[in-house]
Amino acid sequence: MTMTFDDLLPLLPLLIVSTTAVLLMLQIGIRRSHGLTVAITVIGLLLASVAATLLSATNQQVTPLLIIDQYSLFFTVICALAAMFISILSFPYLAQLDDDKEEYYLLLTVATIGAIVMISSNHFVSTILGLETLSMSLYGMVAYPLHSKASAKYPLEASVKYLVLSAVSSSFMLFGMALIYAQTGTLSFSSLTAPGVDTAVSLSDGYSIVALLLLSSGMAFKLSLAPFHMWTPDVYEGSPLPATAYLATVGKAAMFVVLLRFVVRSDALQFDAVIAVFSIIAALSILAGNVLALLQDNLKRILAYSSIAHMGYLLIAVIATFVAESTISVEAVTFYLLAYVIMSLGAFGVASVLSSSAQELDEISDYEGLFWRNPWLALIFTGMLLSLAGIPLTVGFIGKFYLFFAGVESALWALLLVLVIGSGIGLYFYLRIVYCMLLPVPATSESRVAAVVSLSSYGVLTILLLLLFILGVYPAAVMSLVETAAALI
Amino acid sequence: MILVVLISILFLGGVLAWISERFDSKLPRVIALAAVLLDLLLMLSLVGADAGDSGWIVALNAQWLPRFGISFHLAVDGLSVLLLLLTAFLGVIAVGSAWSEIIERPGFFYFNLLWTLAGVLGVFTALDLFLFFFFWEVMLIPMYFIIAIWGHENKNYAAMKFFLFTQVTGMLMLISILALAYFHYVQFGFFSFDYLDLLRVDTSGAIGMWIMLGFFVAFTTKLPIVPFHSWLPDAHSQAPTAGSVILAGVLLKTGAYGLIRFAVPLFPAESMAFAPIAMALAAFSILYCAKVAFAQTDIKRLIAYTSVSHMGFVLLGVYAWNEIALQGAVMTMLAHGLSAAALFMLAGSLQHRIHTRDMRDMGGFWARVPRMSVVALFFCIAALGMPGLGNFVGEFLALLGAFQANLPMTVLATFGLIFASVYSLWVIQKVFHGEYSSAKFDDSKLIDLNRRELAYFGAMMLGLVWMGLYPQSFLDLSAAALQALLAGTQEIVSTVVQN
Numbered sequence: 001m002t003m004t005f006d007d008l009l010p011l012l013p014l015l016i017v018s019t020t021a022v023l024l025m026l027q028i029g030i031r032r033s034h035g036l037t038v039a040i041t042v043i044g045l046l047l048a049s050v051a052a053t054l055l056s057a058t059n060q061q062v063t064p065l066l067i068i069d070q071y072s073l074f075f076t077v078i079c080a081l082a083a084m085f086i087s088i089l090s091f092p093y094l095a096q097l098d099d100d101k102e103e104y105y106l107l108l109t110v111a112t113i114g115a116i117v118m119i120s121s122n123h124f125v126s127t128i129l130g131l132e133t134l135s136m137s138l139y140g141m142v143a144y145p146l147h148s149k150a151s152a153k154y155p156l157e158a159s160v161k162y163l164v165l166s167a168v169s170s171s172f173m174l175f176g177m178a179l180i181y182a183q184t185g186t187l188s189f190s191s192l193t194a195p196g197v198d199t200a201v202s203l204s205d206g207y208s209i210v211a212l213l214l215l216s217s218g219m220a221f222k223l224s225l226a227p228f229h230m231w232t233p234d235v236y237e238g239s240p241l242p243a244t245a246y247l248a249t250v251g252k253a254a255m256f257v258v259l260l261r262f263v264v265r266s267d268a269l270q271f272d273a274v275i276a277v278f279s280i281i282a283a284l285s286i287l288a289g290n291v292l293a294l295l296q297d298n299l300k301r302i303l304a305y306s307s308i309a310h311m312g313y314l315l316i317a318v319i320a321t322f323v324a325e326s327t328i329s330v331e332a333v334t335f336y337l338l339a340y341v342i343m344s345l346g347a348f349g350v351a352s353v354l355s356s357s358a359q360e361l362d363e364i365s366d367y368e369g370l371f372w373r374n375p376w377l378a379l380i381f382t383g384m385l386l387s388l389a390g391i392p393l394t395v396g397f398i399g400k401f402y403l404f405f406a407g408v409e410s411a412l413w414a415l416l417l418v419l420v421i422g423s424g425i426g427l428y429f430y431l432r433i434v435y436c437m438l439l440p441v442p443a444t445s446e447s448r449v450a451a452v453v454s455l456s457s458y459g460v461l462t463i464l465l466l467l468l469f470i471l472g473v474y475p476a477a478v479m480s481l482v483e484t485a486a487a488l489i
Numbered sequence: 490m491i492l493v494v495l496i497s498i499l500f501l502g503g504v505l506a507w508i509s510e511r512f513d514s515k516l517p518r519v520i521a522l523a524a525v526l527l528d529l530l531l532m533l534s535l536v537g538a539d540a541g542d543s544g545w546i547v548a549l550n551a552q553w554l555p556r557f558g559i560s561f562h563l564a565v566d567g568l569s570v571l572l573l574l575l576t577a578f579l580g581v582i583a584v585g586s587a588w589s590e591i592i593e594r595p596g597f598f599y600f601n602l603l604w605t606l607a608g609v610l611g612v613f614t615a616l617d618l619f620l621f622f623f624f625w626e627v628m629l630i631p632m633y634f635i636i637a638i639w640g641h642e643n644k645n646y647a648a649m650k651f652f653l654f655t656q657v658t659g660m661l662m663l664i665s666i667l668a669l670a671y672f673h674y675v676q677f678g679f680f681s682f683d684y685l686d687l688l689r690v691d692t693s694g695a696i697g698m699w700i701m702l703g704f705f706v707a708f709t710t711k712l713p714i715v716p717f718h719s720w721l722p723d724a725h726s727q728a729p730t731a732g733s734v735i736l737a738g739v740l741l742k743t744g745a746y747g748l749i750r751f752a753v754p755l756f757p758a759e760s761m762a763f764a765p766i767a768m769a770l771a772a773f774s775i776l777y778c779a780k781v782a783f784a785q786t787d788i789k790r791l792i793a794y795t796s797v798s799h800m801g802f803v804l805l806g807v808y809a810w811n812e813i814a815l816q817g818a819v820m821t822m823l824a825h826g827l828s829a830a831a832l833f834m835l836a837g838s839l840q841h842r843i844h845t846r847d848m849r850d851m852g853g854f855w856a857r858v859p860r861m862s863v864v865a866l867f868f869c870i871a872a873l874g875m876p877g878l879g880n881f882v883g884e885f886l887a888l889l890g891a892f893q894a895n896l897p898m899t900v901l902a903t904f905g906l907i908f909a910s911v912y913s914l915w916v917i918q919k920v921f922h923g924e925y926s927s928a929k930f931d932d933s934k935l936i937d938l939n940r941r942e943l944a945y946f947g948a949m950m951l952g953l954v955w956m957g958l959y960p961q962s963f964l965d966l967s968a969a970a971l972q973a974l975l976a977g978t979q980e981i982v983s984t985v986v987q988n
Contacts, residue, residue, distance in 0.1 A: 408671050476555060
């Protein structure tokens, strides 16, 4: 099969990011410069998102592996911009690292390639290809400050833990894919019971269910859904903050898009057993995430457990895709993922601005009196936390509104009740952090503020705050975008 | 348009007050006062205006989120106008009570105060249920900050409890709103969150009762009614004075307003079926909280429990669902808004002077602070329901209306008036009579009310006397609105009552 220019054009965002990776590699080989590396990364990722925006009318299958439609382009923009923001936030964080810093951005760019491939995949091969590209780079990013004399936490432990569990979950997924292949005879995402499948040859429903459960438990590992969530708090805590932010936003979003596309295309939810398992996973994630977060004093661990809960919230909308006829549930997943990326990035971003690779401020008590020491950062952080809690005026509220709507439409009353209970518990630990920032400034705090003050990081956080409020008060434009994109999936 | 102006004055005033702190720490309070006074003056133009055929004095309807049929729909009728006036009036009083009490970070304080008030104005004017919920939640966060930053010894616990109770029950209401909107979609083929559209939805069937309960729980948590009341004594006793004024005077009324405007008209059949339980809860709440109030030693907690008790009359009046009872509920809301706010301010000014709220340490203050004692006596008598003052009119009408609907519960609730006399006079006796002793506190700052304090207590006294002696001027304002609400539900209610 020959590739024509028409085939290559939709791949432009992917090609731009790949070129950026090559350029970065060459630049590092010629002359090391932290500033230049960041500049190339940022420009490359920005160009990629601009290209994806310009292509927005495309709806084309490029080779059997990749589908470039409005949905994948929507998330390509989100992931490219999120990766760009993270590289800007990484610059001051890594500035004091007494080791080479440039390769970090190379890893980040390659990880973004993986994420974009995953977002555009409707084929198991490209899913695995993208997933492994993303994961491999993330192992490196997580362990990055390893050889530095003053590394903040336990990057090696985190990286190895992530590596081992990731490999195990990948093998689960691969086994599930193999079983599905045996059933349908194709590796593309396609209906397990479509007319094309020869029912005489195909095996029983039980066989499909086992395949789906293997596949979804592998995905649940990557998405840190309970009961496959054990690794999350440790890896989040041990990684350098920008890498945690990447893992929590781009890593999760890309995997979720694959899950959504697969579930919708394969009619996986026609099996009651699969719905039951998904419902249990969702309820467990919401309850485990929120309850265990109560016991933590470490900010990164709290955010880790909170991300477990948020993935559970999202899974409710995924379950709703089968029950409901309209596309609202797909829209709900899409909008909530966008909201989740914005608010997680903001929350990790604030922590990252206050930290450096040598010293991370990740205990709640480190944030005492932040409201009076640094009102602007505290305001941003409060906004992000209230958004994670789903309070109006923020994008998190609109996202939660979508989820509730999807749940009501599909009459998932039990899961909605769990969602209410979980959000109620969640409020407590989000407000606990807010309250901590409202306390009077402790006497010893001055020495604990990071030395590097980066205007560009403040700029990124301000943009995120603006997005948080604009999408929280007047999201009509994005809503219609999400509506048209979701109709295609 | 004026409704948007009213709300945005408070939002913008809040931001201005926060910024102005950089220049002068006395500027925020001036800006806050100017903003609420301006609002109050603008609102006067709505008083007595003719509602016309639509039933709304002014209305504004703009598209907001077309995907879900959500519009930015604000409108007021006589009922809303009365509550808007109460909000702005108590807003002025609250700024006055914070005037010299809040020294720490005044800019952020007035920001939160004005934003809470803005949220309340939104709640009283929103006619789109999504918008209503939006404002319902918007008023929580600034209130949380007010309690958490400027509160007393146990502020974290109180602020958290306040937030959790209202937020969790709020989410139940959100599910109910969404379910209602979804029924509208199923029955009429398009999404809408508009109140006037949702009124047409047929909710019959087992699930209608559950949806109604979502609203009921959210509103009675705010009101509050036993068993959802336990956040209130903590929040009130820990909040700074201005916070208590807003909480008791205005925030509780949003719950009552929600019941009158939304819970019953949207679900007339379910509400009437549920009315005996609601009225029993109301009667129980009145008696139980009166009893608990009597057992308190913390003066603010005592007043807080009396608030819960008085709100029972509102619930009783609403679920009697006839004009006299509703008028009584509205009058109780207004009169209690003034009397409870005044009592909290008295408790606050005592605490500000002697740094304790424990009544066991107090006694014999009449000799030291005679003016304060007279004011306290006046408001205690108002709270116990003395004829000639507003509270009496409200409670009397509520009981009179409820008498037609549910005799046993009305009889029980009437005993609340006796208990009210007991605890009100007990406060006077404990604090202002008896031997004076300063053994337990530093009385160097125990001075009588100053002119500013006398001015705002005087204004509130005037209001209560007016309501008590010439209630017709208030009843006329809300009559048309309440009659319209009753007319809309008459058909369904009458069939339910007959069965």
